[in-house]
Amino acid sequence: MTTENISTPKQAFIGLQMLFVAFGALVLVPLIVGLDPNVALLTAGVGTLLFQLCTKRQVPIFLASSFAFIAPMQYGVQEWGIAVTMGGLMFSGLIYFALSALVKFKGITILDKLFPPVVVGPVIIIIGLGLAPTGVDMALGKGTDIPYNTAVTISMITLMTTLIVAVFSKGLMKLVPIMFGIVVGYIVALCFGIVNFQPMFDAAWFSLPNVSAPEFKLEAILYLLPIALAPAVEHVGGIMAISSVAGKNFLSKPGLHRTLLGDGVASSAAAMLGGPPNTTYAEVTGAVMLTKNFNPKIMTWAACWAIGISFCGKVGAFLQTIPGVVMGGIMMLVFGSIAAVGMSTLIRAKVDMGEARNLCIVSVVMTFGIGGMLINVGEFSLKGISLCAIVAIILNLVLPKEAKKESE
Numbered sequence: 001m002t003t004e005n006i007s008t009p010k011q012a013f014i015g016l017q018m019l020f021v022a023f024g025a026l027v028l029v030p031l032i033v034g035l036d037p038n039v040a041l042l043t044a045g046v047g048t049l050l051f052q053l054c055t056k057r058q059v060p061i062f063l064a065s066s067f068a069f070i071a072p073m074q075y076g077v078q079e080w081g082i083a084v085t086m087g088g089l090m091f092s093g094l095i096y097f098a099l100s101a102l103v104k105f106k107g108i109t110i111l112d113k114l115f116p117p118v119v120v121g122p123v124i125i126i127i128g129l130g131l132a133p134t135g136v137d138m139a140l141g142k143g144t145d146i147p148y149n150t151a152v153t154i155s156m157i158t159l160m161t162t163l164i165v166a167v168f169s170k171g172l173m174k175l176v177p178i179m180f181g182i183v184v185g186y187i188v189a190l191c192f193g194i195v196n197f198q199p200m201f202d203a204a205w206f207s208l209p210n211v212s213a214p215e216f217k218l219e220a221i222l223y224l225l226p227i228a229l230a231p232a233v234e235h236v237g238g239i240m241a242i243s244s245v246a247g248k249n250f251l252s253k254p255g256l257h258r259t260l261l262g263d264g265v266a267s268s269a270a271a272m273l274g275g276p277p278n279t280t281y282a283e284v285t286g287a288v289m290l291t292k293n294f295n296p297k298i299m300t301w302a303a304c305w306a307i308g309i310s311f312c313g314k315v316g317a318f319l320q321t322i323p324g325v326v327m328g329g330i331m332m333l334v335f336g337s338i339a340a341v342g343m344s345t346l347i348r349a350k351v352d353m354g355e356a357r358n359l360c361i362v363s364v365v366m367t368f369g370i371g372g373m374l375i376n377v378g379e380f381s382l383k384g385i386s387l388c389a390i391v392a393i394i395l396n397l398v399l400p401k402e403a404k405k406e407s408e
């Protein structure tokens with residue numbers, strides 16, 4: 001029996017199951033950055049519905065918090081505050097709109113020319129490696145009053161649980177290692193007596209998500225705008241994956257230009273409400289493959305569940321009681337996984353590092369990113385992932401290809 005024929009209550013239940021698969025990663029981003037997890041739930045639901053509107057509800061994917069924006073958001077919040085950071089992230093949707101227009105008028109091959117694996121791969125690696133120090137600091141309990149031995153014990157048990165579930169589990173359980181890691185880590189933290197339940201006791205059962213209005217500053221906009229390049233290109237891979245799983249060519253119908261537009265609208269809308277930008281979730285695609293639930297209505301229900309839960313104040317308050325050391329243990333795997341995705345991008349495309357051009361692009365991007373290269377132009381500064389993305393694109397367009405590669 002397909003999800004086209006099952007009853008509405010069953011579709012609603014499957015939608016809740018899909019949200020459960022995405023839940024761990026969804027709330028991880030706001031907890032790391034310091035945003036309200038209830039707002040992230042709200043914006044994930046709203047973003048998914050907006051995506052479905054743009055794609056005529058034809059693609060069975062779920063959108064939620066993007067890991068690619070963690071480091072830029074942390075820098076932005078520290079430098080300009082949450083409101084200005086959200087204003088800058090709103091404009092990151094322009095990258096999706098521009099790419100959508102390019103694909104619409106030039107075809108999908110234009111993305112291969114502008115953003116080949118030699119550009120996207122090292123930028124994704126930098127996103128993961130740039131976050132590594134943050135994960136280690138949280139795992140060690142730095143900036144807290146948690147003793148070193150306690151922090152390491154909790155974070156490593158959390159990490160080991162996540163690894164075991166990811167590697168040895170079967171079926172749906174294999175798709176939620178983050179959730180299991182957080183649960184076990186939380187229980188261990190309870191045993192050490194470092195969990196404070198008071199915020200949850202004080203929170204109301206029903207409360208409006210703590211949405212915030214964005215503010216705009218040119219420096220923040222220019223810093224955050226290029227960040228969207230990496231997740232936008234990853235979006236293409238996500239659409240290819242769900243196309244393969246569902247046995248339909250979503251690149252043609254509804255079209256990659258529509259899916260890019262939907263992702264951009266979802267990300268900008270999320271930032272407008274004070275939530276992290278959205279991206280397609282591979283975990284949910286895996287769940288779709290496992291359960292054979294290809295009906296996009298399932299994702300409509302998942303989005304509605306996310307929006308409904310976001311109005312429960314106790315849920316957000318409970319999530320905020322999770323100790324940072326537990327999150328640090330999870331991040332040991334998550335951030336490394338991001339870097340590994342960048343490496344696999346280069347490997348799958350068989351990028352020849354013996355070719356001087358490719359070696360130069362990857363080397364410069366990696367050095368700029370890991371070394372913290374900074375370029376100041378007047379009052380405007382460019383650093384981190386933004387700088388790496390721009391440098392990679394420029395080098396790819398400027399450096400000549402070998403004659404043999406050009407002919408191929």
